[in-house]
Every structure is written in structure tokens, then in C-alpha cells.
Amino acid sequence: MSQGPEQISEALTVIITTSPTPSAPSPELLESILDSFQNLCPALLSCKVVVVFDTFDRIAAENRLKKGSVTAEGAASFPAYKENVKKLILQQFAGRGPEVDTPMVEEEGEAEFGSPCMPGNSTSFSVRRTEDRRVIFIEPxxxxGFGLAVRSALRLVETPYVWVQQHDWILQASIPVQSILEVMMESGEDAPVKYVCLPSPRMLGYAESPHVQSFPGLRRLSSSLKRDFTSSEGRIPLTPLFFWHDKTHIASTEHYLSSVFSSRLAMPRGAFIEDHIGQRARNQMKEGLLASGEGADATVICINQTWRVHKAILCHRSEWFRIALMGEFQEARSSRVTITEWRENEVDLLLHWIYTGVVDVDKYLANMTPLMAQVKVWQIADFFCLPGLTRAALAARDRLLQTWTKHYSTNHQDLAHLGDDHVVSVVQDLRALYKLSIDMKVIRETFLLPYLAVLLLGTRFFAQTEAFKMLILEEPEFAQDWALGLMRGVGSTIMPLDARQCNPFCEVCGQHVTTPTGNYPVWAQERRVAVFCPDCLPTPTWEDWTGTT
Known part of the structure; x- marks a missing residue:
């Protein structure tokens, strides 16, 4: 089947996503991409195009574009950037010069996400299109986020296939788009081709990479499905890709909408497809490999539970397992490792993380408080020499401390809504941490002191609870630390205040702070009032309170 540009344009729509960029208001990013189209895949410029102008969430002191933060300068230049891109797209895809006033049809749309029971779980957007639908602009x-931006565009597409293009990926080689479309159209149900990712240079050896070779099941699938497909213009070599990448790709429109965006719950606002769907799919494959034990060549035993595992995976991720299974120990000769220092659920968490990179404390440490669960994860990581798991535990610790900092900093009028359960949980955490720190001094610096620094923000609340008073009487080391923090902190260093009557500007980024309740984080800091927006609110440290480390 031979296809010229006209036939390609009937089968394929180009989707371009763009958002605030440091080069704005210049459209140079898009210009370079369209130049690469012209030089390496000119048929794309004959296709219909949908451009999504995603916006930002907040103005901040510095750009964090993937998080939705832009500087005031970036926000100010974005409207001009959008107008410049529109002129460029109309010129390149519709042949309309900048001096031509192109009639546009205006419509409205909505991008829904999450639970339908939650009010506000949708975002409206405007649609402006040419009368022939050759060019469509979406402005939310x-x-x-990239995921919902692509879905919004897909719903306006009328062709069976789409070319999805982010604004910072330039073509560097000729792309046989005609042949790729032929392969996708003619592929059968035994080996359907619904998505073709254009590789970056570091992905060229994907089929031989550890992502595939470390997993026997994936290795077999690659061998059985990797092939040179035949097209009218020659052969197209394709290999299975066990991950959905956001980088430039061609995909079936129907497959995209039915499999990736199967419901409004599939994609939250602000998310990337590869971070959400791609990671989940890959983890499910690896999780299935651990659960089935297919291709296993070693065994891990803990008390009454046995796991059939894969040496390549364990030894690649953990120095402890590498020494045990590849060294001079009996375990290496028998391919059998018995773990006596940990419980079954803790080893289950360990192996699940090694295979998937996911820390599921809700499943494996359900009986522990959120903080102590991360302490346990950190201990497991330390024992089994897993720096990646250590980083995950510390990141989760920081998120917990940030959440509590916000609670104690904004609910200074009445923290009673936290309830007795919160006090019980805090007291339970403190007793456990002081007990652990006797044997592991590093626990004190890593978890105990950062936790105390945040709890001191709630001094007035805790002072009214009997459980906290009993803790002070029964744990002399805690009483000493608490007094040390209070001596310098209360009323002089960082004390949450109720300042709802003032006109607040964030201490860090200078942004005007507004909240639905009119209640925002305000500290009396070194005898002056410091106001913080939600993004800049710092987590206090032990040194902030005591002047010591």
C-alpha cells in the first residue's frame, strides 16, 4: 500500500503540547521542531494539527516548569508566546501568512479527572479552530499537565492515528512515517502494533538493556516479537517496549482513548503519562514476575514464607544480595538465602521494592504509624545496602513533616480537630523513636530531631493534653529535648501566629498569599512576622529552635 502526503494526512493528526518556556515570547522551540519536520519528515506538515497551550499553576521565585511554577517574567511573556506560536502554526500547517486574518470557530470544552463526587474535579478550556478543522488550538x-492535555486533543481528532509531540524533542533522523503507518494498519491481533516510540539516542540499545535482559519473561517476549516488518518502502525494525514513554510517538487514537484514558480516574491533573500509566504498567509486569516466580533461579526464605526470585534482579539492585548470592558464601552455592533478622511482611516489602521500585507501606506495614513505617523502611534500606530505598524513606519523611508543618502553622486557633488519635500517634512515635535511638544514634539525627522540630510548632496544643504531659514525666530524655527547644523558640524564633487581618506576601518568593479560608502560614521569626505561601513554607529544623545540631 503506497501512501503519499495526502493519504498520510487522512490517517494521521499531529498533536503538539506546549507550555511556558524560558525562551518565551519567542516561538524558537516550536520553530526548531517544525524545521526538523520539514527536513526529516515533511509529510507531517500536510497533516491536521492540534496544539495545546498548557498553562501554569503559580508564580514563584524560580521556574519549576514540570511542577507548574513560573517566574513573574515567564507568566507575563506567556500570552505573547501563545500568539506567536499560533501565527507560526497557521503559517506552517494552513499556509496563512501573519498578515492574513484567519477566521476561527470558537468552542468550549472540559477536562474531567478524578472522582466525579468531588466538586471542582474538572477544568474548562477554550477551543479555537479553522473552519476546515485543519488547525485547532486548545487553551485551558x-x-x-501533559496527560490531560493529550487526552483533550485526542477527543478532537478525527484520524485513526496521532503523532504526539512535546515542544522540546527535535527530530534528528529521517522518520519513515509512511512505513510506520502501514505496519500499524496491517498488524494482526497476534502481534498488534498500537504505539511506536521514536527512540532517543540512549534508547537505541533498549532490547539489550538491563530493563529487558534482567527479566526472563520480558527477554522471551522481546525475542518472539522483535522483528523487521515489511512496508512498501522497505523494512521497519521494531522491538517491544515495556514502557509508555511521553517522548515523540505515533499511536492509535482508539487505543489511546480506550487503554490509556479508559476513565476519568486514569489520569490526575498535572501528571505525565509515563510517570503515571507507564510506571504503573511496568511495575505490574515486574510484580507479576515476583508473584509467579517464572524463570526464578534462587530462593529467599523468611520464617514460614518462601519467595522464588531472580539473581540478576536482586544482585543488580542490592549489594547485600550480590555478596550473598555471588560471593564465597554457602548461599551462593545453594542459591538459597535465609533471612532471620526481619519479619515476613518486611521482607515482602523489600523484595517488592527491589522488583518494582515502589514502597507500599500501606500494604506491608499497615499496623505502623506513617512516621514509624518510614523509619522501618529506612532500617531495611540500611541493612540491605539500598541507597535508592533510603532516599525513598527520607523523601516520605520530608513529605510527612511538610504536611504537619502546614497543620501546626495554619491551625493555630484550634488544633483540637486533629483529635485524640493524633496525640496518641505522636506519643507512640516519640516513645518508639527514643527507644530506637538508644541502639541507633543515627535515628536521632535522621528522624527524632526533625520530628521534634515540627512538633514544637504545636506547643500550645500539646501543652493541653494529658498524654503529652505524661510523656514528659515518663521520658526524661524527651523532657530535656523539649525544654531545650522551648527555651529559645517560644515567642522569639518561630511561633505560628493568627494574622488573618494582614495583607500577606510570602517571605521567600514575594507572591501575594491567598487561601479559601484566609488562613495562611505565619511565623513570628526573630522578632518579625514572616508569611509563607504554601510552596515556600519551610520545615523547621532542630537547629532553628536550639541553635545547635
Whole structure:
């Protein structure tokens, strides 16, 4: 089947996503991409195009574009950037010069996400299109994120296939788009081709990479499905890709909408497809490999539970397992490792993380408080020499401390809503941490002191609870630390205040702070009032309170 540009344009729509960029208001990013189209895949410029202008969430002191933060300068230049891109797209795809006033049809749309029971779980957007639908522009009222931006565009597409293009990936080699479309159209149900990712240079050896070779099941699938497909213009070599990448790709429109965006719950606002769907799919494959034990060549035993595992995976991720299974120990000769220092659920968490990179404390440490669960994860990581798991535990610790900092900093009028359960949980955490720190001094610096620094923000609340008073009487080391923090902190260093009557500007980024309740984080800091927006609110440290480390 031979296809010229006209036939390609009937089968394929180009989707381009763009958002605030440091080069704005210049459209140079898009210009370079369209130049690469012209030089390496000119048929794309004959296709219909949908451009999504995703916006930002907030103005901040510095750009964090993937998080939705832009500087005031970036926000100010974005409207001009959008107008410049529109002129460029109309010129390249519709042949309309900048001096031509192109009639546009205006419509409205909505991008829904999450639970339908939650009010506000949708974002409106405007659609402006040429009368022949050759060029469509989508402008959301608030940030969508790459995932919802693509879905919004897909719903306006009328062709069976789409070319999805982010604004910072330039073609560097000729792309046989005609042949790729032929392969996708003619592929059968035994080996359907619904998505073709254009590789970056570091992905060229994907089929031989550890992502595939470390997993026997994936290795077999690659061998059985990797092939040179035949097209009218020659052979197209394709290999299975066990991950959905956001980088430039061609995909079936129907497959995209039915499999990736199967419901409004599939994609939250602000998310990337590869971070959400791609990671989940790959983890499910690896999780299935651990659960089935297919191709296993070693055994891990803990008390009454046995796991059939894969040496390549364990030894690649953990120095402890590498020494045990590849060294001079009996375990290496028998391919059998018995773990006596940990419980079954803790080893289950360990192996699940090694295979998937996911820390599921809700499943494996359900009986522990959120903080102590991360302490346990950190201990497991330390024992089994897993720096990646250590980083995950510390990142989770920081998120917990940030959440509590916000609670104690903004609910200074009445923290009673936290309830007795919160006090019980805090007291339970402190007793456990002081007990652990006797044997592991590093626990004190890593978890105990950062936790105390945040709890001191809630001094007035805790002072009214009997459980906290009993803790002070029964744990002399805690009483000493608490007094040390209070001596310098209360009323002089960082004390949450109720300042709802003032006109607040964030201490860090200078942004005007507004909240639905009118209640925002305000500290009396070194005898002056410091106001913080939600993004800049710092987590206090032990040194902030005591002047010591």
C-alpha cells in the first residue's frame, strides 16, 4: 500500500503540547521542531494539527516548569508566546501568512479527572479552530499537565492515528512515517502494533538493556516479537517496549482513548503519562514476575514464607544480595538465602521494592504509624545496602513533616480537630523513636530531631493534653529535648501566629498569599512576622529552635 502526503494526512493528526518556556515570547522551540519536520519528515506538515497551550499553576521565585511554577517574567511573556506560536502554526500547517486574518470557530470544552463526587474535579478550556478543522488550538483555564492535555486533543481528532509531540524533542533522523503507518494498519491481533516510540539516542540499545535482559519473561517476549516488518518502502525494525514513554510517538487514537484514558480516574491533573500509566504498567509486569516466580533461579526464605526470585534482579539492585548470592558464601552455592533478622511482611516489602521500585507501606506495614513505617523502611534500606530505598524513606519523611508543618502553622486557633488519635500517634512515635535511638544514634539525627522540630510548632496544643504531659514525666530524655527547644523558640524564633487581618506576601518568593479560608502560614521569626505561601513554607529544623545540631 503506497501512501503519499495526502493519504498520510487522512490517517494521521499531529498533536503538539506546549507550555511556558524560558525562551518565551519567542516561538524558537516550536520553530526548531517544525524545521526538523520539514527536513526529516515533511509529510507531517500536510497533516491536521492540534496544539495545546498548557498553562501554569503559580508564580514563584524560580521556574519549576514540570511542577507548574513560573517566574513573574515567564507568566507575563506567556500570552505573547501563545500568539506567536499560533501565527507560526497557521503559517506552517494552513499556509496563512501573519498578515492574513484567519477566521476561527470558537468552542468550549472540559477536562474531567478524578472522582466525579468531588466538586471542582474538572477544568474548562477554550477551543479555537479553522473552519476546515485543519488547525485547532486548545487553551485551558488552569494547568492540565501533559496527560490531560493529550487526552483533550485526542477527543478532537478525527484520524485513526496521532503523532504526539512535546515542544522540546527535535527530530534528528529521517522518520519513515509512511512505513510506520502501514505496519500499524496491517498488524494482526497476534502481534498488534498500537504505539511506536521514536527512540532517543540512549534508547537505541533498549532490547539489550538491563530493563529487558534482567527479566526472563520480558527477554522471551522481546525475542518472539522483535522483528523487521515489511512496508512498501522497505523494512521497519521494531522491538517491544515495556514502557509508555511521553517522548515523540505515533499511536492509535482508539487505543489511546480506550487503554490509556479508559476513565476519568486514569489520569490526575498535572501528571505525565509515563510517570503515571507507564510506571504503573511496568511495575505490574515486574510484580507479576515476583508473584509467579517464572524463570526464578534462587530462593529467599523468611520464617514460614518462601519467595522464588531472580539473581540478576536482586544482585543488580542490592549489594547485600550480590555478596550473598555471588560471593564465597554457602548461599551462593545453594542459591538459597535465609533471612532471620526481619519479619515476613518486611521482607515482602523489600523484595517488592527491589522488583518494582515502589514502597507500599500501606500494604506491608499497615499496623505502623506513617512516621514509624518510614523509619522501618529506612532500617531495611540500611541493612540491605539500598541507597535508592533510603532516599525513598527520607523523601516520605520530608513529605510527612511538610504536611504537619502546614497543620501546626495554619491551625493555630484550634488544633483540637486533629483529635485524640493524633496525640496518641505522636506519643507512640516519640516513645518508639527514643527507644530506637538508644541502639541507633543515627535515628536521632535522621528522624527524632526533625520530628521534634515540627512538633514544637504545636506547643500550645500539646501543652493541653494529658498524654503529652505524661510523656514528659515518663521520658526524661524527651523532657530535656523539649525544654531545650522551648527555651529559645517560644515567642522569639518561630511561633505560628493568627494574622488573618494582614495583607500577606510570602517571605521567600514575594507572591501575594491567598487561601479559601484566609488562613495562611505565619511565623513570628526573630522578632518579625514572616508569611509563607504554601510552596515556600519551610520545615523547621532542630537547629532553628536550639541553635545547635
Amino acid at each position: 483555564s488552569e494547568r492540565l
